[in-house]
Every structure is written in structure tokens, then in C-alpha cells.
Amino acid sequence: MTPTVKPPVSHSPIHRTVFHNGIVLLVAENPAADIIAARIFVRAGSCYENREQAGLSHLLAAVMTKGCAGLSSWEIAEQVESVGASLSTDTSTDYFLLSLKTVTADFPEILALAGKILRSPTFPETQIELERRLALQDIRSQKEQPFTLALEQMRQAMYQNHPYAMSVLGDETTMSSLTRTDLVEYHQTYFRPDSLVISIAGRLTLQEAIALVEQVFGDWQIPDIATPAINLPTITANPQHKLKPVQTQQSIVMLGYLGASVSSPDYPALKLLSTYLGNGLSSRLFVELREKRGLAYEVSAFYPTKLYPASFVVYMGTAPENTTIALEGLSTEVELLSNTEISESSLQAAKNKILGQYALGKQTNGQIAQIYGWYEILGLGIDFDTAFQELIAAVSSQDTLTAAHQYLQEPYLSLVGQEEAINSYKKS
Structure with a gap:
């Protein structure tokens, strides 16, 4: 055929x-x-x-x-x-x-x-x-x-x-x-x-x-038995605080929020927020918490592209004695996204960063084969290549404010560090 x-x-x-x-x-x-x-x-x-x-x-x-x-x-x-x-x-x-x-x-x-x-x-x-x-x-x-x-x-x-x-x-x-x-x-x-x-x-x-x-x-036949449906549980937000004492030279402070899947209309705004907060040396978290305040060994944000609701995470590696103040700094920066519109210049800079990195990620044959195949297997279709860029370009400051209101409220907390640092956080 x-x-x-x-x-x-x-x-x-x-x-x-x-x-x-x-x-x-x-x-x-x-x-x-x-x-x-x-x-x-x-x-x-x-x-x-x-x-x-x-x-x-x-x-x-x-x-x-x-x-x-x-x-x-x-x-x-x-x-x-x-x-x-x-x-x-x-x-x-x-x-x-x-x-x-x-x-x-x-x-x-x-x-x-x-x-x-x-x-x-x-x-x-x-x-x-x-x-x-x-x-x-x-x-x-x-x-x-x-x-x-x-x-x-x-x-x-x-x-x-x-x-x-x-x-x-x-x-x-x-x-x-x-x-x-x-x-x-x-x-x-x-x-x-x-x-x-x-x-x-x-x-x-x-x-x-x-x-x-x-x-x-071509001679590989479709089996008579249909692929079994995967019945996955519904993911619902139920924020918790998880503390783990370990012998380590730094504390890892991590805040997580249940975000949206790649097929959600909210995905582009959350992707921009993640980039604005934690992508690179010019990002908000790096400038405010590492450069200006010296709190972070490392600080970043990530929001992976997933078929089901993905986690929106900000984290910092910091000195044990700075654990509590580092957590407050991270929390404050995320809360600002719900209270203050990102300036047009900052929003445009985040868009330029995403779209520039996206273009650079389609240079080799391997990258080209990867990205189109990935979109197809996720059910987005090959046209998502263009749609993604258009969606990012169309995000407004109000869109990011709305997304932050909806998704970035009460966080999950994961804290790993020395017992003394964790006890200090508990008392605060």
C-alpha cells in the first residue's frame, strides 16, 4: 500500500x-x-x-x-x-x-x-x-x-x-x-x-x-491486540514541606509549583516566566540573589516540557548559615510575579533569549530530526515549531501575571542540608 x-x-x-x-x-x-x-x-x-x-x-x-x-x-x-x-x-x-x-x-x-x-x-x-x-x-x-x-x-x-x-x-x-x-x-x-x-x-x-x-x-505488521491504555492518576496540587538532613557543604533550597502540560494554553507564559527568573547570568534570580546579595553558589529555575502537568521549580545552593534567608529571597522573587507586571523591556529580553536559544537548537541535522520528531511523538504536530515561536512572541505582561496568579502561589518546599540549617529553618 x-x-x-x-x-x-x-x-x-x-x-x-x-x-x-x-x-x-x-x-x-x-x-x-x-x-x-x-x-x-x-x-x-x-x-x-x-x-x-x-x-x-x-x-x-x-x-x-x-x-x-x-x-x-x-x-x-x-x-x-x-x-x-x-x-x-x-x-x-x-x-x-x-x-x-x-x-x-x-x-x-x-x-x-x-x-x-x-x-x-x-x-x-x-x-x-x-x-x-x-x-x-x-x-x-x-x-x-x-x-x-x-x-x-x-x-x-x-x-x-x-x-x-x-x-x-x-x-x-x-x-x-x-x-x-x-x-x-x-x-x-x-x-x-x-x-x-x-x-x-x-x-x-x-x-x-x-x-x-x-x-x-514495511513488513512490520500492527499486532491484533490494541496497545493498552495507560490510566494515570490525576495530578492535583497539595503543597507540602519536605526536609532532609544530610552532611553536606551547602543547603539546597527548592520551591516547586505544579505547572501546565505542553498542550495547555498557559504553557508559553510559564515558559517565559521560567526563562525570566532563572535562565542564564542575566536572569532575575541570578542578578538579585547571587550578584546583588551574594546568597547563592548556584541559582536557577526550570520548567520542562511534558505531556502531563510539569513542575515549575526555582532552587538555590547556598551556605548553611544562609538557608533561611535564601528561602525567603526565592519566595519573594516568585511572589513578585503575581504582584507586579514584568516590564516590557524585561519581557522582550526573555522572549529574545528563548527564541534565540530555540533557533540555535535547530542547527545540526541531529537537532532538526530531534525537535520535529519530539513534537510529533508528543502529539503536537510538526507545525508546533512555528506555533511555539508565535505563542512566545504573543505573550503579554498581563498573560504572565495571570499565569503566576494561577500556578505560582503556595509552593512545595524541598530542603536538603545540614541538620543545624534545617533546625534553624524550623525555628524561623
């Missing part, structure tokens, strides 16, 4: 093609360099795990390239490295990702290898054990990092029984209990053609890309 090709809209360089088995192919022709990059997204990730299997998609990503369709881990690595290509797998909360990059002549061979890895992984027991040990080392090592501890404490308070509460690594208990059977069942359930988005950028034509994808993936 001939795939359906959607011509690019006037402002988009992307061709979108849907194959008979549900695969969505995005192609950006870029003849400037003799390189092709591809990103293959799968509707999987940690949101598709059971709570008691947290870390499953991470372990699957780690083991997936260690054996497939008659090839050993060494043979896969040799096939990739012998032509100077790169191939890797990764997972996030909202999707699974296979990334590859080659010179144009080697792309058919490496794409065929990627197809074998995606479709026929063997999950060797020895590799599972090795990758599990490495994951457990990572989990233990993160327990020694104050920032990671504070973020984990914040996530768990904010998201409770939602998958966003857990690290993609899971924890020691869940990672230790995962089996090869778990990996096989997860793969059989979620790795299917109608869950795939293949995004390619580089020196090849649309027709060449369609022919290659048809050759590698």
Missing part, C-alpha cells in the same frame, strides 16, 4: 508521511553536509511502566543495543564503529528514543541495523545483569548528590503515585527485581509500528527516505 505523504506547509521544511502500518515518517532534506541523522521515537517510556517496575524502560534502553537478530553486543558495536557512525538508545518519562548518525553512504546499513534492534532485541541475561549493576550504581551515587536528593524529594511530594514521581532509573528495590521476562513483555506490548515516529534530516530525498523505511519497516 502506498504511504500517504503530506506536503510540507508553507513555513515548514518537513515532509510528513504515514505508512500503511501506522509509522509516521518525517523528512527534512538538507544537502549542505554529507551527513544523515535520524531519531526514532516510540510511544513508551517510564509513564508506561507499572509502579513496581519503575526503571524498566531505562533498563530496556540500556540492554537493547546489546544483542539482536543473531548479532552479539560486540558485532553491533563493530558494525556501527567500523563506519564511524553513532547509534544509541535512551528513555524519558514520555517516550523511548533511538538516535543514529552516519555519512550518507552508510545510512541504509545503519538504519537496517536500527530496525533489527527495535524489532528483534535478544536481551541477553549477562547484559541485563551488567546494566542492572550500572543502574544501581547510578541510583546509589545520586543519593550522595544534594541537588538530586532535593529534586527527588520534590518530585515524590508533587506527583505522589503518578509515574513522574519516580526517577527513570526507578529505585534500588524496583531495579533489583526486574527480569528478562519483564523486558520481553514490555517490548512486545509497546514496540510496534503504529507507535513509531521516524524523523530523518540530511542529504537524502523524500523518495529515498520512504524507500528505505519501507524496506526496513
Whole structure:
């Protein structure tokens, strides 16, 4: 059956093609360099795990390239490295990702290898054990990092029984209990053609890309059984204070607010507020709390782009004796967003920063393949590339004030530091 090709809209360089088995192919022709990059997204990730299997998609990503369709881990690595290509797998909360990059002549061979890895992984027991040990080392090592501890404490308070509460690594208990059977069942359930988005950028034509994808993936049939619906709990705000005493040289003070998902009309305003507060050396938090008051070793804000309501977080690393005053400083700066309109010049500066960084993030074939595939797998569509820039440009000071009123009120607090610093905060 001939795939359906959607011509690019006037402002988009992307061709979108849907194959008979549900695969969505995005192609950006870029003849400037003799390189092709591809990103293959799968509707999987940690949101598709059971709570008691947290870390499953991470372990699957780690083991997936260690054996497939008659090839050993060494043979896969040799096939990739012998032509100077790169191939890797990764997972996030909202999707699974296979990334590859080659010179144009080697792309058919490496794409065929990627197809074998995606479709026929063997999950060797020895590799599972090795990758599990490495994951457990990572989990233990993160327990020694104050920032990671504070973020984990914040996530768990904010998201409770939602998958966003857990690290993609899971924890020691869940990672230790995962089996090869778990990996096989997860793969059989979620790795299917109608869950795939293949995004390619580089020196090849649309027709060449369609022919290659048809050759590698065209015979992959949609299973008779529908993908099971993921019934995630509703995320509702219930702010709490979480304090964790540890022996550390600095306190990590973190305030979190339940924000909006990427599909919400409030997303652009919150993205601008996050940039204004904590993106770079000219940001409000850096200037006010580090440069003027000397309170912070580090200070920033982040608001990740997520399918479900994301956390809006401001944090500071500070000297133990400054813990309470640092917390007051962070709180004051966030509260100002609800009480005072951001000046037009500051708002425009934040817009310029976002849009400038966004443009710089679409320079390479890998970046181009990543961003369009990412939008497609999140259900936003390739036109979101233009829509995002227009939405950011259209945000007014009143919009940011309204968003702050709605989302940035009573915060979750996560504090990690010396016991004396925590006791001092309690008394204040």
C-alpha cells in the first residue's frame, strides 16, 4: 500500500508521511553536509511502566543495543564503529528514543541495523545483569548528590503515585527485581509500528527516505491486540514541606509549583516566566540573589516540557548559615510575579533569549530530526515549531501575571542540608 505523504506547509521544511502500518515518517532534506541523522521515537517510556517496575524502560534502553537478530553486543558495536557512525538508545518519562548518525553512504546499513534492534532485541541475561549493576550504581551515587536528593524529594511530594514521581532509573528495590521476562513483555506490548515516529534530516530525498523505511519497516505488521491504555492518576496540587538532613557543604533550597502540560494554553507564559527568573547570568534570580546579595553558589529555575502537568521549580545552593534567608529571597522573587507586571523591556529580553536559544537548537541535522520528531511523538504536530515561536512572541505582561496568579502561589518546599540549617529553618 502506498504511504500517504503530506506536503510540507508553507513555513515548514518537513515532509510528513504515514505508512500503511501506522509509522509516521518525517523528512527534512538538507544537502549542505554529507551527513544523515535520524531519531526514532516510540510511544513508551517510564509513564508506561507499572509502579513496581519503575526503571524498566531505562533498563530496556540500556540492554537493547546489546544483542539482536543473531548479532552479539560486540558485532553491533563493530558494525556501527567500523563506519564511524553513532547509534544509541535512551528513555524519558514520555517516550523511548533511538538516535543514529552516519555519512550518507552508510545510512541504509545503519538504519537496517536500527530496525533489527527495535524489532528483534535478544536481551541477553549477562547484559541485563551488567546494566542492572550500572543502574544501581547510578541510583546509589545520586543519593550522595544534594541537588538530586532535593529534586527527588520534590518530585515524590508533587506527583505522589503518578509515574513522574519516580526517577527513570526507578529505585534500588524496583531495579533489583526486574527480569528478562519483564523486558520481553514490555517490548512486545509497546514496540510496534503504529507507535513509531521516524524523523530523518540530511542529504537524502523524500523518495529515498520512504524507500528505505519501507524496506526496513514495511513488513512490520500492527499486532491484533490494541496497545493498552495507560490510566494515570490525576495530578492535583497539595503543597507540602519536605526536609532532609544530610552532611553536606551547602543547603539546597527548592520551591516547586505544579505547572501546565505542553498542550495547555498557559504553557508559553510559564515558559517565559521560567526563562525570566532563572535562565542564564542575566536572569532575575541570578542578578538579585547571587550578584546583588551574594546568597547563592548556584541559582536557577526550570520548567520542562511534558505531556502531563510539569513542575515549575526555582532552587538555590547556598551556605548553611544562609538557608533561611535564601528561602525567603526565592519566595519573594516568585511572589513578585503575581504582584507586579514584568516590564516590557524585561519581557522582550526573555522572549529574545528563548527564541534565540530555540533557533540555535535547530542547527545540526541531529537537532532538526530531534525537535520535529519530539513534537510529533508528543502529539503536537510538526507545525508546533512555528506555533511555539508565535505563542512566545504573543505573550503579554498581563498573560504572565495571570499565569503566576494561577500556578505560582503556595509552593512545595524541598530542603536538603545540614541538620543545624534545617533546625534553624524550623525555628524561623
